[in-house]
Each structure stands twice: as C-alpha cells, then as structure tokens.
Amino acid sequence: MTGAEALSARGRLARSAAFASISVAIVLVALKLWASARTGSVAMLGSLADSALDLVASLVTLLGVVYAAMPADRNHRFGHGKAEAIAAIVQVVLIALSAFALAVRSIQQWIEDAPVGEAPTGIGVSLVAIALTFALLAWQRYVLARTGSVAIRTDHVHYQADLLLNLAVIAALVLQTQIGWGKADAVFGLGIAAWLAYGAWGASQEAVDHLMDREWPEEKRRAFVERAATHPELSNLHDLRTRTAGNRDFAQFHVDLPGTMTVSEAHDIIDRVEADLLDAFPGTELLIHIDPQGHVDEPDNPLVETDEFEELEDDTP
Numbered sequence: 001m002t003g004a005e006a007l008s009a010r011g012r013l014a015r016s017a018a019f020a021s022i023s024v025a026i027v028l029v030a031l032k033l034w035a036s037a038r039t040g041s042v043a044m045l046g047s048l049a050d051s052a053l054d055l056v057a058s059l060v061t062l063l064g065v066v067y068a069a070m071p072a073d074r075n076h077r078f079g080h081g082k083a084e085a086i087a088a089i090v091q092v093v094l095i096a097l098s099a100f101a102l103a104v105r106s107i108q109q110w111i112e113d114a115p116v117g118e119a120p121t122g123i124g125v126s127l128v129a130i131a132l133t134f135a136l137l138a139w140q141r142y143v144l145a146r147t148g149s150v151a152i153r154t155d156h157v158h159y160q161a162d163l164l165l166n167l168a169v170i171a172a173l174v175l176q177t178q179i180g181w182g183k184a185d186a187v188f189g190l191g192i193a194a195w196l197a198y199g200a201w202g203a204s205q206e207a208v209d210h211l212m213d214r215e216w217p218e219e220k221r222r223a224f225v226e227r228a229a230t231h232p233e234l235s236n237l238h239d240l241r242t243r244t245a246g247n248r249d250f251a252q253f254h255v256d257l258p259g260t261m262t263v264s265e266a267h268d269i270i271d272r273v274e275a276d277l278l279d280a281f282p283g284t285e286l287l288i289h290i291d292p293q294g295h296v297d298e299p300d301n302p303l304v305e306t307d308e309f310e311e312l313e314d315d316t317p
Contacts, residue, residue: 010283011069016144017152018062024136025055028129028162035125035286041173043191044122045105047129047165050196053098054162055154057091064088064151078285081210081245083297084151088207091154092200099196106189122173126166131164148244156205164193213243216251224251225308227280233257233269235293237308252287253275253308259292266290 032048063088072079140156143149168188175184215221221242228237236256238239243250255273257266277286291297298304 009274010149011065013143014065014069014147014149014152015062015142017149018058018065018155020136020139021058021155022062025051025058025133027132029055031125031128034097035122039122039173041122041169044125044169044173045102047126047162047192048171049098049102050165050192051129052163053094054155054159057094060090060094061151061155062088065149068151078250079245079248081248084149085207085210085245087151087156088203088305088313089211092204092207093153095185095196095200099193099200102189102191102196104195106167106186110183110186123170126169129166130163133159133166137163153206153263157199159205160199162193168192183195210244213245216242216244222276222312224281225312227277228253228255228273229309229312231269231273234273235309236291238306239289239297239304240308249281250287251281251284252289254289254291254297256291256295259294 006215028051029048030042032051036044036048064084067083068079068081070080076222137156137159140159143152144156168191172184172188216224224242225237225240228234234255234257238254240251240253242252253271257269270290274286274288278284296305
C-alpha cells in the first residue's frame with residue numbers, strides 16, 4: 001500500500017468512527033432527555049448534558065477528520081492534519097463548559113434537597129447507554145489502533161467517561177430512592193463534573209502537542225533512527241526533527257555523504273533510504289538534506305549537530 005493509499009484508508013476509518021459516534025450520541029440524547037424529564041435527577045441531567053455535548057463534539061470531530069484527510073493544496077502544502085487537533089481543542093472547551101454547568105446545578109440540588117423519582121426509568125436508560133457505549137468504544141479502539149487520530153482519541157475519552165457517568169447515575173438513583181441518602185444525586189453530580197473537568201484536561205494535552213509540533217515519543221524516534229542506521233552508506237545523521245499533524249507524520253534530517261560522490265549517486269542512495277523508511281513508517285513525509293562529510297552547520301548548537309547514530313551506540317548496553 002502506498003503512502004497516499006494508507007492515508008486514504010486512515011481517513012475512511014476515522015470518518016466511520018465519527019459517524020458511529022454521532023449515531024450513538026443521537027440515540028442517547030433522545031433517551032436521556034426522556035429519562036431526565038421523568039426522574040428529575042440532576043445526575044441524569046448531567047449525563048444528558050454530557051451526551052448532548054458528545055453529539056456536538058462528534059459533529060466537530062467529523063468535520064475535523066474530513067478536513068484533515070484532504071490532500072495538500074496551494075495554501076496548505078503540509079496538508080490539513082492539524083484540523084484534527086483544532087477539533088479536539090473545541091471538544092475540550094465544550095467538555096469544560098459542561099463540567100462547570102453541571103457543578104453549578106449539583107450545588108443547587110444540594111441546597112434545595114430536591115427529590116428524584118422513577119428510578120427504574122433512569123436505571124434502564126443508563127443500562128442501554130452503557131451497552132451502546134461499550135460497542136462504540138470497541139470500534140473506536142479498532143480505528144485508533146490503525147489511524148492514531150487525535151480527534152477520535154479525544155472522542156474516545158468522552159465515551160470512556162460516559163461509562164462512569166452512567167454507572168454514577170444508577171448509583172445515585174439507587175442510593176437516593178432505595179437507601180434514602182438524600183444528597184446522593186447532588187454528590188454524584190459533583191463527582192461527574194469533576195471527572196469531566198479531569199478528562200478535558202487530559203484530552204487537551206495531545207491536541208496541544210500536535211499544534212506545538214512536539215517531537216515524536218522517544219521510542220518511536222529511536223526506532224526511526226535505528227532503521228536509518230541499517231544503511232551503511234549514511235553517516236552522522238543529525239538535525240533530526242519530527243512532528244505529527246493529525247494522521248500524518250513528518251520527519252526531516254541531515255546525513256553526511258562523501259564530498260566526492262556525484263549528485264546522481266547521492267540521489268540513488270537517498271531514494272533507497274526513503275523507500276526503506278517509508279516501508280517502516282508509512283504515510284510519513286520525509287525531507288532529507290545531504291551534507292558533505294565533515295561539514296558543520298551550527299557548531300555551538302547540539303540540537304543540530306548531535307549525531308543520532310552515536311547516541312544509539314552510547315545507549316547500547
């Protein structure tokens with residue numbers, strides 16, 4: 001499969017996960033709206049608010065993955081991959097707002113000590129929501145394993161939280177209506193709000209890393225250098241820079257080749273290196289710069305001049 005075909009396949013999988021998320025969210029919003037009206041539970045109301053925001057966030061995710069999958073154009077020569085990170089940030093903002101609104105409503109519920117009713121309705125709806133969420137999470141995990149989509153990953157965080165939210169609703173309804181703990185609904189509502197806020201913070205980190213062009217994880221970066229080191233023609237691989245934008249990776253570096261080598265010979269070597277690296281890291285955009293052996297670009301800058309091959313040898317026990 002070529003790099004373009006791999007990117008296209010990733011785009012289709014990401015879109016399928018986004019559509020599945022939207023479908024589940026629509027069903028859950030309808031069910032929880034009905035259950036919230038019947039029970040008057042603030043925990044159910046919080047779960048409804050979360051599902052409604054999940055629907056909005058899933059729509060944002062769909063827009064993000066569709067736009068991110070668009071090929072590079074005249075104005076976006078590096079592609080549109082960062083659209084996924086932007087979509088993830090929008091989702092984080094929505095989650096944070098939901099957490100704040102739910103906390104306020106839970107405090108009001110605590111003060112007013114309002115009763116809840118029809119616990120079986122709320123429990124039944126929550127069980128249906130749990131079953132649908134499990135199915136969606138399974139599909140999202142499958143898609144994530146093959147795409148690494150940051151927008152789908154953030155959506156996945158939503159629905160992982162939903163499992164706990166629905167369990168919390170069941171616990172709140174049982175404790176308040178069967179055990180008689182009058183503050184249970186408000187307490188669980190506050191707990192759900194805190195969990196949402198925590199999830200928003202965690203989900204924001206990867207999106208920010210993409211927008212800030214953070215380097216690849218150390219294990220992946222090392223694996224890349226190890227693969228390049230299998231080519232004995234290369235020496236002194238330095239100024240390695242890596243980043244990820246949406247579902248696409250970028251890597252650029254300098255290598256030393258003999259100054260007496262012809263342009264054609266050097267070109268053939270780099271072509272072979274590129275083909276091998278793309279076989280190991282499909283969909284990656286590579287930029288390789290050739291230096292004559294012994295050339296130094298920035299002698300006082302270790303980020304530029306550190307030889308990655310030497311670092312491998314130093315780390316080998």
